[in-house]
Amino acid sequence: xxxxxxxxxxxxxxxxxxxxxxxxxxxxxxxxxxxxxxxxxxxxxxxxxxxxxxxxxxxxxxxxxxxxxxxxxxxxxxxxxxxxxxxxxxxxxxxxxxxxxxxxxxxxxxxxxxxxxxxxxxxxxxxxxxxxxxxxxxxxxxxxxxxxxxxxxxxxxxxxxxxxxxxxxxxxxxxxxxxxxxxxxxxxxxxxxxxxxxxxxxxxxxxxxxxxxxxxxxxxxxxxxxxxxxxxxxxxxxxxxxxxxxxxxxxxxxxxxxxxxxxxxxxxxxxxxxxxxxxxxxxxxxxxxxxxxxxxxxxxxxxxxxxxxxxxxxxxxxxxxxxxxxxxxxxx
Amino acid sequence: xxxxxxxxxxxxxxxxxxxxxxxxxxxxxxxxxxxxxxxxxxxxxxxxxxxxxxxxxxxxxxxxxxxxxxxxxxxxxxxxxxxxxxxxxxxxxxxxxxxxxxxxxxxxxxxxxxxxxxxxxxxxxxxxxxxxxxxxxxxxxxxxxxxxxxxxxxxxxxxxxxxxxxxxxxxxxxxxxxxxxxxxxxxxxxxxxxxxxxxxxxxxxxxxxxxxxxxxxxxxxxxxxxxxxxxxxxxxxxxxxxxxxxxxxxxxxxxxxxxxxxxxxxxxxxxxxxxxxxxxxxxxxxxxxxxxxxxxxxxxxxxxxxxxxxxxxxxxxxxxxxxxxxxxxxxxxxxxxxxxxxxxxxxxxxxxxxxxxx
Numbered sequence: 001x002x003x004x005x006x007x008x009x010x011x012x013x014x015x016x017x018x019x020x021x022x023x024x025x026x027x028x029x030x031x032x033x034x035x036x037x038x039x040x041x042x043x044x045x046x047x048x049x050x051x052x053x054x055x056x057x058x059x060x061x062x063x064x065x066x067x068x069x070x071x072x073x074x075x076x077x078x079x080x081x082x083x084x085x086x087x088x089x090x091x092x093x094x095x096x097x098x099x100x101x102x103x104x105x106x107x108x109x110x111x112x113x114x115x116x117x118x119x120x121x122x123x124x125x126x127x128x129x130x131x132x133x134x135x136x137x138x139x140x141x142x143x144x145x146x147x148x149x150x151x152x153x154x155x156x157x158x159x160x161x162x163x164x165x166x167x168x169x170x171x172x173x174x175x176x177x178x179x180x181x182x183x184x185x186x187x188x189x190x191x192x193x194x195x196x197x198x199x200x201x202x203x204x205x206x207x208x209x210x211x212x213x214x215x216x217x218x219x220x221x222x223x224x225x226x227x228x229x230x231x232x233x234x235x236x237x238x239x240x241x242x243x244x245x246x247x248x249x250x251x252x253x254x255x256x257x258x259x260x261x262x263x264x265x266x267x268x269x270x271x272x273x274x275x276x277x278x279x280x281x282x283x284x285x286x287x288x289x290x291x292x293x294x295x296x297x298x299x300x301x302x303x304x305x306x307x308x309x310x311x312x313x314x315x316x317x318x319x320x321x322x323x324x325x326x327x328x329x330x331x332x
Numbered sequence: 333x334x335x336x337x338x339x340x341x342x343x344x345x346x347x348x349x350x351x352x353x354x355x356x357x358x359x360x361x362x363x364x365x366x367x368x369x370x371x372x373x374x375x376x377x378x379x380x381x382x383x384x385x386x387x388x389x390x391x392x393x394x395x396x397x398x399x400x401x402x403x404x405x406x407x408x409x410x411x412x413x414x415x416x417x418x419x420x421x422x423x424x425x426x427x428x429x430x431x432x433x434x435x436x437x438x439x440x441x442x443x444x445x446x447x448x449x450x451x452x453x454x455x456x457x458x459x460x461x462x463x464x465x466x467x468x469x470x471x472x473x474x475x476x477x478x479x480x481x482x483x484x485x486x487x488x489x490x491x492x493x494x495x496x497x498x499x500x501x502x503x504x505x506x507x508x509x510x511x512x513x514x515x516x517x518x519x520x521x522x523x524x525x526x527x528x529x530x531x532x533x534x535x536x537x538x539x540x541x542x543x544x545x546x547x548x549x550x551x552x553x554x555x556x557x558x559x560x561x562x563x564x565x566x567x568x569x570x571x572x573x574x575x576x577x578x579x580x581x582x583x584x585x586x587x588x589x590x591x592x593x594x595x596x597x598x599x600x601x602x603x604x605x606x607x608x609x610x611x612x613x614x615x616x617x618x619x620x621x622x623x624x625x626x627x628x629x630x631x632x633x634x635x636x637x638x639x640x641x642x643x644x645x646x647x648x649x650x651x652x653x654x655x656x657x658x659x660x661x662x663x664x665x666x667x668x669x670x671x672x673x674x675x676x677x678x679x680x681x682x683x684x685x686x687x688x689x690x
Binding site for chain 2: 039066067070107110111114115116117118120121122124125126127128129130131132133135136140259262263265266270299302303305306309310312313316317320321322
């Protein structure tokens with residue numbers, strides 16, 4: 001096979017892996033949007049906050065140590081213990097559940113029946129709040145996240161695929177972490193589907209997503225459902241935070257993955273879980289291939305910033321509800 | 333007792349339809365205008381101009397623009413930063429290509445260029461609605477910033493990729509460049525604010541404004557009663573972008589003087605202006621000013637209190653700023669989703685009845 005084609009295949013595979021990462025974030029959006037009609041801009045910051053909390057617990061950092069030191073003139077940093085990764089993940093998930101309860105009690109409860117735009121604004125406010133709060137609690141320096149996932153290129157695959165190409169080709173480079181991320185994303189999606197199809201709570205969730213009032217009238221507690229949904233979204237954010245954090249360090253830019261997930265949502269439709277997956281894959285492959293074939297050689301590179309949006313924009317003009325979204329029916 | 337319309341008889345149609353029907357409002361408006369034009373320029377310090385007044389005036393223009401689009405026409409836009417960048421780069425190209433062109437016309441022309449770009453990005457709004465549109469406008473944001481970063485023609489092939497405003501004068505006074513006096517900066521921006529606020533106020537209560545509001549309230553119903561959605565939506569995008577372009581041009585030429593596009597016109601800028609609209613009040617001219625004033629003043633105050641007053645390190649103060657801004661936005665939305673403008677309306681209602689409770 002010619003090398004150019006092999007490079008294109010490598011780019012495509014890497015694009016698929018990147019797409020999985022986008023889907024992970026988009027999944028959290030879809031869950032909340034379906035269950036409460038809230039477009040949760042804070043999903044990216046939730047991933048950041050979850051990852052920060054995980055690293056903080058793992059390393060035994062003292063929360064708010066900067067603030068305490070500034071106010072009382074002390075000098076404390078760490079408790080001096082290290083929590084094993086699995087326990088730390090459980091504790092971080094617990095923190096996200098607590099967060100869901102607080103959000104429901106102090107924000108959502110008061111904003112029932114407001115227009116969607118107001119709720120959207122509230123989540124942007126929440127994103128700002130959590131960004132400051134997370135930094136204040138755990139410090140704003142770049143942190144290394146290590147939960148024991150393998151990293152670096154897969155040498156095995158590289159050696160095996162080298163034979164396909166000629167002299168200039170050294171085999172496919174694929175990050176092991178991306179493979180694990182794909183695996184976890186698959187597990188997550190399958191368990192979410194099983195949960196929503198075969199459990200009582202899952203059925204209640206789908207009922208609420210279908211029709212709030214009808215769900216209320218058959219005795220489903222809307223507030224409990226919201227807490228559950230935000231907890232699940234928090235857990236998805238934790239998984240996304242672990243994957244992205246392990247890849248590029250836990251820092252402020254992690255919260256910007258929300259911006260990567262938005263075109264995925266538009267493409268896949270705001271209300272569809274399969275849409276989030278398929279949309280993520282399309283966007284991942286599309287932007288990597290575009291950068292490889294057109295962006296880098298002809299347009300000066302860095303097209304990944306906007307290509308996804310443009311693709312989604314053009315796509316939406318022909319299909320305003322996205323690939324799998326519910327058909328928009330408007331009544332006067 | 334003194335704040336009411338009783339005894340203030342309207343004898344002509346134009347009196348009946350004036351902007352401020354209550355006499356005290358009219359007096360207050362002209363007093364504020366006189367103070368702003370005749371008193372403030374003589375007492376303005378460099379710090380007050382650069383930290384508070386000039387950014388307030390420029391953001392007020394941008395907020396007016398976004399309020400026309402989002403508050404009056406109901407189309408949520410997250411592309412404000414990108415459109416401000418268009419205004420800034422248009423003014424830069426005009427200033428360097430036509431050195432003799434008056435700076436006033438440069439700014440106005442930059443507004444028209446932005447209006448054209450805005451209408452182009454407004455075209456999808458005819459098909460895409462709601463959140464899908466809000467996210468679609470992000471395409472404008474990212475694409476425009478990328479464009480100004482990557483195409484060297486826009487920054488005249490300068491090595492740093494920055495654009496710098498050359499010195500320009502108006503009526504003999506220096507308006508742009510490092511040697512500008514604070515009062516000149518202030519007055520130049522103020523002139524635009526007064527002009528554009530007047531235009532905005534009169535547009536929004538005329539035919540065009542009513543068609544925007546009809547589209548906002550329900551676009552299908554508006555279409556049925558004869559509002560042309562193409563005309564209404566595109567004119568809203570055009571007018572809004574015109575305002576935002578002027579704000580961007582002023583932000584670059586008068587306020588900053590040197591700009592790097594990703595820093596000055598990034599996504600945070602879009603959100604900041606949107607917050608100003610929400611906190612001030614959707615669909616209110618006064619609210620636009622209140623929102624801009626609130627979010628320009630608050631960080632300055634917080635910084636002075638936390639860093640200056642309590643001696644905290646700046647990074648902790650910055651974290652607190654995020655927490656307080658976010659918390660305030662949520663609190664505002666819970667307590668008063670219609671913003672500062674609604675609070676002012678409630679106060680006015682109370683004042684008209686005062687001293688009686690009902």
